Amino acid sequence: MDPAAAKLIGAGLASIALVGAGIGIGTIFGNYLSGALRNPSAAPGQFANLLLGFALAEATGLFGLVVALIILFVF
Amino acid sequence: MASAAGDGHGGSGLPDPMHQFEIKRLVPLEIFDIDASFTNASLFMVLVVVIVGLFLFLSVKSRSLVPGRMQSVAEIMYEFVANMIRDNVGTAGMKFFPFVFTLFMFVLGCNMIGMVPYSFTVTSHIIVTFALAAVVFIGVTIIGFVKHGIGFVKFFVPSGVPAPLLPLLVVIEIISYLTRPISLSVRLFANMMAGHTMLKVFGAFVVALGALGGWAPLLFMIPFTGLEFLVAFLQAYVFAILTCIYLNDALHMHH
Numbered sequence: 444m445d446p447a448a449a450k451l452i453g454a455g456l457a458s459i460a461l462v463g464a465g466i467g468i469g470t471i472f473g474n475y476l477s478g479a480l481r482n483p484s485a486a487p488g489q490f491a492n493l494l495l496g497f498a499l500a501e502a503t504g505l506f507g508l509v510v511a512l513i514i515l516f517v518f
Numbered sequence: 519m520a521s522a523a524g525d526g527h528g529g530s531g532l533p534d535p536m537h538q539f540e541i542k543r544l545v546p547l548e549i550f551d552i553d554a555s556f557t558n559a560s561l562f563m564v565l566v567v568v569i570v571g572l573f574l575f576l577s578v579k580s581r582s583l584v585p586g587r588m589q590s591v592a593e594i595m596y597e598f599v600a601n602m603i604r605d606n607v608g609t610a611g612m613k614f615f616p617f618v619f620t621l622f623m624f625v626l627g628c629n630m631i632g633m634v635p636y637s638f639t640v641t642s643h644i645i646v647t648f649a650l651a652a653v654v655f656i657g658v659t660i661i662g663f664v665k666h667g668i669g670f671v672k673f674f675v676p677s678g679v680p681a682p683l684l685p686l687l688v689v690i691e692i693i694s695y696l697t698r699p700i701s702l703s704v705r706l707f708a709n710m711m712a713g714h715t716m717l718k719v720f721g722a723f724v725v726a727l728g729a730l731g732g733w734a735p736l737l738f739m740i741p742f743t744g745l746e747f748l749v750a751f752l753q754a755y756v757f758a759i760l761t762c763i764y765l766n767d768a769l770h771m772h773h
Contacts, residue, residue, distance in 0.1 A: 491605070491759065498756035502701060505708035512711075516536075 454514045460507020467500030535718040539642055539711065559646070562638045566627035574623075595623070599758065606762035610769055617657075618765075621650065622758040629710060629750035633743075641753075642710040644703060651703035654761050662768035673771050702760055709753050713746045 475493045479486035545556035577588035585593055599619045603611045625641060632639025640646050662670040674691040675684065720742060723735040 491602075494752060494755060495759060498705065498752060501709070502705040505712060506704060508712055509704055509708050 450514055450518065454511040457507050457511035457514060460510070461504040464501050464504020464507075467503065468497055471496045471500055535715045535722070538638070538714060538718060541643075558638045559640055559643065562628070562631060562640050563646075566624060566631055566640070569631070570623045570627045595619075602759055603762055606759060607766045607769060611762065611765055614765055618758055618761055621654070621761060622754055625650070625706065625757050626751065626754035629754055630747075632710065632714065633747060633750060639710050639714055641706055642714055644707040647707040648699065648703040650706075650757075651699040654702065654764060655699040658761075658764045658768045661765070662771070665769060666771060670768075670771070673767065698764065702757065706753050706757055709749055713749055717742060717746060 471493065475486075475489065478489070541557050541559055543555040543557055544561060547553075547555045573588075574592055577592035580586070580589070582589065596619070599622055600612070600615060603615055603618060607614070628640040628646075631637055632642065662673065666672075674688050674695065676687055676691065679687055717739070720735050720739050724732040724739060726732075727735065
């Protein structure tokens with residue numbers, strides 16, 4: 444296979460990591476909403492944890508994106 | 519990013535989305551064979567420090583008991599970071615308030631100034647975010663050893679674990695401790711870079727489709743730009759709150 448083509452395919456495959464980030468972010472916000480509807484008075488206190496969980500989940504997907512960028516631009 | 523073409527256009531005719539991250543030397547300068555040029559990245563870092571400093575200086579200059587608009591914003595920022603430290607570290611952490619506040623305001627300023635068209639996002643370069651994360655990591659480790667002495671190594675030994683599992687868990691704890699600066703810096707860098715690349719790609723769609731068809735991607739661009747502002751704030755917040763959590767680990771060591 445042409446090495447340039449393999450590089451592009453590899454970068455595309457590495458981007459699949461964002462699937463996991465999508466599932467994680469959806470789980471976090473979904474669970475926050477269902478918890479907030481059950482007990483609205485406790486919801487504002489957990490908002491910081493929500494943002495923290497969102498950022499942590501998103502970061503794992505972005506690591507995949509970084510791998511894709513490294514494949515594209517470093518090698 | 520080494521790929522940026524000189525004219526900002528890739529092979530496909532669309533603008534190269536990586537062109538915006540290119541570093542240009544504004545004032546070439548070499549000290550002992552080290553390239554210490556004043557670049558556009560340095561210019562925007564100076565700009566952020568000047569804007570944040572001037573804003574805070576001017577807003578509290580009058581120091582009225584009933585705050586005006588500018589003083590209110592400055593007080594909200596102060597309270598925001600102060601509450602973050604009180605909630606996550608406790609009152610013992612207020613010693614480190616100036617550091618966390620500076621860090622938060624610098625990252626927030628860099629992220630927000632990057633949203634201005636034709637400007638440069640300093641935090642979209644991993645070396646900048648890694649330098650910030652390394653300062654946090656090294657500083658927190660030193661604080662831990664100063665506060666607890668050599669007993670800080672007990673931080674890597676989880677309590678209530680059966681002895682046969684300990685060798686494995688200690689190694690895992692040390693590895694997870696050492697990846698902190700990497701995850702802290704890559705999170706900020708990847709978020710800012712991915713966001714700006716996405717905006718550029720969608721912006722190129724608007725231009726490529728012209729006045730007739732460009733409205734459809736433009737409709738997507740508007741909420742995406744709003745989302746980018748949210749991410750710009752959120753990443754500064756996450757950077758500061760993780761710094762607080764690491765500080766808490768070093769000061770109180772409970773596991």
